[in-house]
Amino acid sequence: MDKPLIGRHLVDSDGSLAEAPSEAPKVGILGSGDFARSLATRLVGSGFSVVVGSRNPKRTAGLFPSAAQVTFQEEAVGAPEVIFVAMFREHYSSLCGLGGQLAGKILVDVSNPSEQEHLQHRESNAEYLASLFPTCTVVKAFNVISAWNLQMGPRDGNKQVPICSDKSKAKRAVSAMVRAMGFTPVDMGSLASAREVEAMPLRLLPGWKVPALLGLGLFVFFYAYNFIRDVLQPYIQEGENKFYKLPVSVVNTTLPCVAYVLLSLVYLPGVLAAALQLRRGTKYSRFPDWLDHWLQHRKQIGLLSFFCAALHAIYSFCLPLRRSHRYSLVNLAVKQVLANKSHLWVEEEVWRMEIYLSLGVLALGTLSLLAVTSLPSIANSLNWREFSFVQSTLGFVALVLSTLHTLTYGWTRAFEESRYKFYLPPTFTLTLLVPCVVILAKGLFLLPCFHRRLAKIRRGWEKDGTVRFTLEMNHALAQKTSHL
Numbered sequence: 001m002d003k004p005l006i007g008r009h010l011v012d013s014d015g016s017l018a019e020a021p022s023e024a025p026k027v028g029i030l031g032s033g034d035f036a037r038s039l040a041t042r043l044v045g046s047g048f049s050v051v052v053g054s055r056n057p058k059r060t061a062g063l064f065p066s067a068a069q070v071t072f073q074e075e076a077v078g079a080p081e082v083i084f085v086a087m088f089r090e091h092y093s094s095l096c097g098l099g100g101q102l103a104g105k106i107l108v109d110v111s112n113p114s115e116q117e118h119l120q121h122r123e124s125n126a127e128y129l130a131s132l133f134p135t136c137t138v139v140k141a142f143n144v145i146s147a148w149n150l151q152m153g154p155r156d157g158n159k160q161v162p163i164c165s166d167k168s169k170a171k172r173a174v175s176a177m178v179r180a181m182g183f184t185p186v187d188m189g190s191l192a193s194a195r196e197v198e199a200m201p202l203r204l205l206p207g208w209k210v211p212a213l214l215g216l217g218l219f220v221f222f223y224a225y226n227f228i229r230d231v232l233q234p235y236i237q238e239g240e241n242k243f244y245k246l247p248v249s250v251v252n253t254t255l256p257c258v259a260y261v262l263l264s265l266v267y268l269p270g271v272l273a274a275a276l277q278l279r280r281g282t283k284y285s286r287f288p289d290w291l292d293h294w295l296q297h298r299k300q301i302g303l304l305s306f307f308c309a310a311l312h313a314i315y316s317f318c319l320p321l322r323r324s325h326r327y328s329l330v331n332l333a334v335k336q337v338l339a340n341k342s343h344l345w346v347e348e349e350v351w352r353m354e355i356y357l358s359l360g361v362l363a364l365g366t367l368s369l370l371a372v373t374s375l376p377s378i379a380n381s382l383n384w385r386e387f388s389f390v391q392s393t394l395g396f397v398a399l400v401l402s403t404l405h406t407l408t409y410g411w412t413r414a415f416e417e418s419r420y421k422f423y424l425p426p427t428f429t430l431t432l433l434v435p436c437v438v439i440l441a442k443g444l445f446l447l448p449c450f451h452r453r454l455a456k457i458r459r460g461w462e463k464d465g466t467v468r469f470t471l472e473m474n475h476a477l478a479q480k481t482s483h484l
């Protein structure tokens, strides 16, 4: 029979943590750097007895919790059955002299390669460690947890710890330690997955690349347009210096346009998907790749839209604080006195502003609900119907409110004559096209003839008369017929 990889008192038969052991299980750590120190602190705090192996224990002992024993590498690896290798890959070979003492033990590889190392080496760090110590069982774990996160505990930051190894017994033992330390183990399979696990901390918001570029592109476009229209044109044609508008006014015309167009781009792919389904008369054929990708990026596009809208609201509240605004008010008052006007009140303007501000606040409030429900902790507490009500129905309501806000803000300005030689339409008119198309198309699909057909298609009905996935169908048959 195999020697147990970790003391039986640590793990129950089902892999869960057993009762607090009378004698604390011993765990080894090779290396005395940042990660080793945080790991030792957390292990000691979780009831383990820790022995640290260093090349120079005298120098490093003071940096560890007093409960941890810091000694030479050779002494540290004798007793523990699980040893963490808290060193960089290039130093693994320096441990080869310990091969005999390490035989039969579990080595936990916590290392992260740099981006360059990841591209350079075909085999993962964990597989490399396993090749150096063929008599040991290597488990990849903890690499996604930062030293800071380890020290502070799972209250802050990531809780999940992906684990992989070729021996399930070793994986169970390390998983039990992960749980005992307050984290959540995630089984990633055999050690061959280590490369994928090591790539995880190298990712930088992969799903945000396209939405961020889209947002940036729209920002540059609208900013350039507003600059030409509101600053350059008055300067060239009338010699008016309006460059002061660049930091606040032009930005606050650009941001809402970006927010509004992005919001419409969240709901446009759903409309295109519905139109395709109606045309094809089935939901069982794949969408084109571009539409598929678009559908998958809606969350990021929506959150960017919310971010720009929130900035726009803050900028709007700052508009009256500007010195330029105060000068304009004083100048207006002086003009009024000179013209002998005592009471300036344009009823239509008053109502327009009251209404467009209120609609803007309502739109932002509704968007905030969408943003809040996109947090995983909140999303997990909602059932599918509730989530889809907030995201789909309230999201569409936010688009309608934003459109009304924009229209009441713009009012008749789109039809006013320009003071300048070239007519450049007000920016808000450029933004209205896509949202209006989305709203009209959604309205069209609500007509009973389209709505009924769409509902039937989404329940599995097909134009050619075959009904896929009826309740009576067994699972195997359903799988055969599906070509989604």
Ligand SMILES: Cc1cc2nc3c(=O)[nH]c(=O)nc-3n(C[C@H](O)[C@H](O)[C@H](O)COP(=O)(O)OP(=O)(O)OC[C@H]3O[C@@H](n4cnc5c(N)ncnc54)[C@H](O)[C@@H]3O)c2cc1C
Pocket: 263, 266, 267, 268, 269, 270, 271, 273, 274, 295, 296, 298, 299, 300, 301, 302, 303, 305, 306, 367, 368, 370, 371, 373, 374, 375, 388, 391, 392, 393, 395, 458
């Ligand atoms: C601030 C904010 C936060 C957001 N957060 C999230 C979020 O956390 N999660 C999220 O998913 N979205 C999020 N979104 C995006 C958006 O709200 C949702 O995607 C919303 O469900 C879209 O609604 P819809 O009615 O257009 O489309 P849906 O109701 O999703 O789809 C309409 C129809 O299109 C078809 N369809 C849609 N997608 C697919 C697909 N992939 N394959 C096949 N058919 C499909 C279906 O037939 C579906 O019935 C957020 C948006 C904003 C503004």
Ligand SMILES: NC(=O)c1ccc[n+]([C@@H]2O[C@H](COP(=O)([O-])OP(=O)(O)OC[C@H]3O[C@@H](n4cnc5c(N)ncnc54)[C@H](OP(=O)(O)O)[C@@H]3O)[C@@H](O)[C@H]2O)c1
Pocket: 030, 031, 032, 033, 034, 035, 036, 053, 054, 055, 056, 060, 085, 086, 087, 088, 089, 091, 094, 110, 111, 112, 113, 142, 143, 144, 145, 146, 147, 148
């Ligand atoms: N820091 C983090 O937040 C973090 C997060 C996840 C994963 N990791 C991984 O954890 C491992 C250690 O990271 P770290 O931040 O703790 O690094 P570090 O502070 O540089 O510590 C590395 C340790 O390796 C030991 N070592 C053994 N042989 C060595 C040699 N020949 N040359 C130099 N050092 C040698 C040293 O300890 P002795 O001098 O005592 O021998 C040294 O303290 C790395 O693989 C890293 O990718 C770190």
Ligand code: HEM
Pocket: 249, 252, 253, 256, 257, 259, 260, 263, 309, 312, 313, 316, 317, 357, 359, 360, 361, 362, 363, 364, 367, 402, 405, 406, 409, 426, 427, 428, 429, 431
């Ligand atoms: C608290 C919420 C909001 C407030 C207080 C607010 C306020 C304003 C103000 C003051 C303006 C005029 C800006 C100017 O004079 O240059 C404006 C314009 C505009 N707003 Fe909002 N707004 C809010 C929310 C939103 C939201 C959620 C959207 C859309 C997602 C939006 C889209 C627009 C657009 C497109 C314009 C026209 C920009 C232009 O062409 O000049 N607003 N808003």
